[in-house]
Amino acid sequence: MKRNNLYTLAVLLVVFSMVLAACGGKSATQAPATDEPAATQPASGGEQPSAGEPKVVLAIEHFSVIAGTTWSGAHDRAGKRLAETYDNVEYIYRESVAPDQSVPFAEEMIAQGANIVVGNAEFMGMPLKDIAAKYPDVYFVSIIASDLSTEPNFIRYFPRQYQALYLEGLIAGALTQTGNIGIVSAFPNVQVLRRTAGFVLGVQDAAKLLNKEVNVYVKYAGDWYLPQEERDIATTLVDQYKVDVLTQQTDSGSALDVAQEKGIWFVGKDMDIVGEYGWSSTDTVAVSFDTRWEVGYNLILQEFMKGNKTPPTILYPGMETTMTLKDGTVIPTVDLMNDGKVGVDAISPKALPLIPQSIIDLVKQRREQMMKGEWDPFTDHELVSNGTGLELPGLPIPPEGTVVKPAGQEATVEFLLSQFNFDLLGTTILK
């Protein structure tokens, strides 16, 4: 190729790039009309749709695609439900947002009127903090993994999923016949350790109540999403450790498929995978829990609508915090949910006869207490270190047997969200 042709080609490439850049980002994706929300509980009052108030645009940046995912799928459902509930709220979004895209996409959506911008994972939500001061009239939100840094208009949010996990643990502990429960897990981090602890406390309470010995085996895949490893780990847990109840702290469907293949029980997480996606049936999924991110977003929306320039910047709502959907359904932040049913009704009809009534009653009782804000597994129980976990800067793993938090003492939000760095005593971490 002649040199002049090369120059021409180079210029054409630059022009083409500029045209592409000019075309891109003109329109944020507007959410289509929402689906009917899943029936949860009977209506018991709540917020009224605020017709006539100034328009509020909620923009969610999803770190992954939405379709077929339990994390971004639940955030997307939250945005749609809020837009349906409030006449003056509009929901827009971007999918597959990488950390280097979160600020440019946020600024594009702000230019289109976004008032609240959310990054639905910490690794891509944190860059929003850098532009919080530049847009003082906009609320920015990032989901918490373990960092708790905030700004007056940079809010951090995570739901108390461990409460629902505790209830799942009660059910799993009652269901196991071999006395072995397996968790296919991602890697030791504060979020995983805290959620696993909630589940383990439930299992231990069930074992104590039923006077049986139950082991919880945890094996790490190394990351959130490693389908082959997750499958092999699940198979190992079933074949070698005789696990007959399997759950996961990872994101692929491999563990669920292994449970189905081996004919053992599976306990779901994050979303009602049977009711929402039909990935399996209640013949395999004994119970699952559903995360309603809209409840926390609703709190943020209320603050914004009030014009509060200094909203609460750390949100950690649990089952006691609810919102009312347009159809009058009241939903707590998290709840047991399976095949569209909630609470004790979420337990698989096939699993229900296998669970002693004392456990069913306890699940019902604890759920009601948590809904009223009267009880919390991490407050009620002492938290004793297993001597395993994650060493954090300046925070070594507590030695085995250390009572990190005594029974009856409320654990601080800071401790739960950023310092929970140990497994609970009695958990078997497989290498």
Added chain:
Amino acid sequence: MWEFWVRSLNASTIFTVAALGEIIGQRAGIMNVGVEGAMLFGATISFIVAKVTGNYLLGFLAGIAVGALIGLLHAFFSVTLGGDQVVNGMGIWILGFGLTAYIGYPYTGPLGLPRLPAIAGLSPFFLASLALAAGIWFFLFKTHPGLKLRSVGENPSVAEVSGINVVRTRYASVMFSGALMGFAGSIYALDYNPVWNYNFLMGWGFIALALVFFSMWNPFLLLGGSILFGALWQVSLNPEALLPNIFSRYIWRTFPFVITIIVLVLMSTKWFSSRWGAARPEALGLPYEK
């Protein structure tokens, strides 16, 4: 221990089938570094077809067909246009990565069909892969068309003069190669791990590619290599249970690639070529012009 070997052999089946496809292409002189992409296409399409129709056979056929189409695409760029085979292969990989994620997302989750029957836990496709390796070895080294194919990969000009249609041979080889990669993807998605998630192969296509160089383009060596790589993969999952206190799983994971590099270095030495002859097809990666 049997469970360990079952899982190793089942994993090795996927490496074997994909790498046999790559061997056929490379023996004809066309390298396709986009094995992973072709496998992703095969896996995703076969998964969708099987899920929608409830028919495994249709799923496998669709996976094989889409693999052949990817091979056709690669042949068009590499043979007809004479483009850079590595760059084109990378394009296939990136295309496969992105497009299959886009197409497959609505089908995320388990396949939901009854599992294909296994023999003491062993996939029937493992036995099929043994037969395939033997068949391809026989074809390449014991038949006249196999000799023609190899001659196209060694010296296409001489082959052309001898009356062999180089373009047609390369097209056929690369399409068959793609079909096997698609088939390997189908085995993964319908038998090994029948759950669709984005980018679910996570580098297995690259292990298959490395195997071809490791095997010195011989189907039987490839078979041994893929069983070794399958076993190493399993060791990397459970290093403490199998070979405790030696390496972390992340080190074990690199072994297939480290071994391949060592083999490639050995192959490049004078000692190797004088003792074993040149294993690599002479015209590999080079476009052919009459």
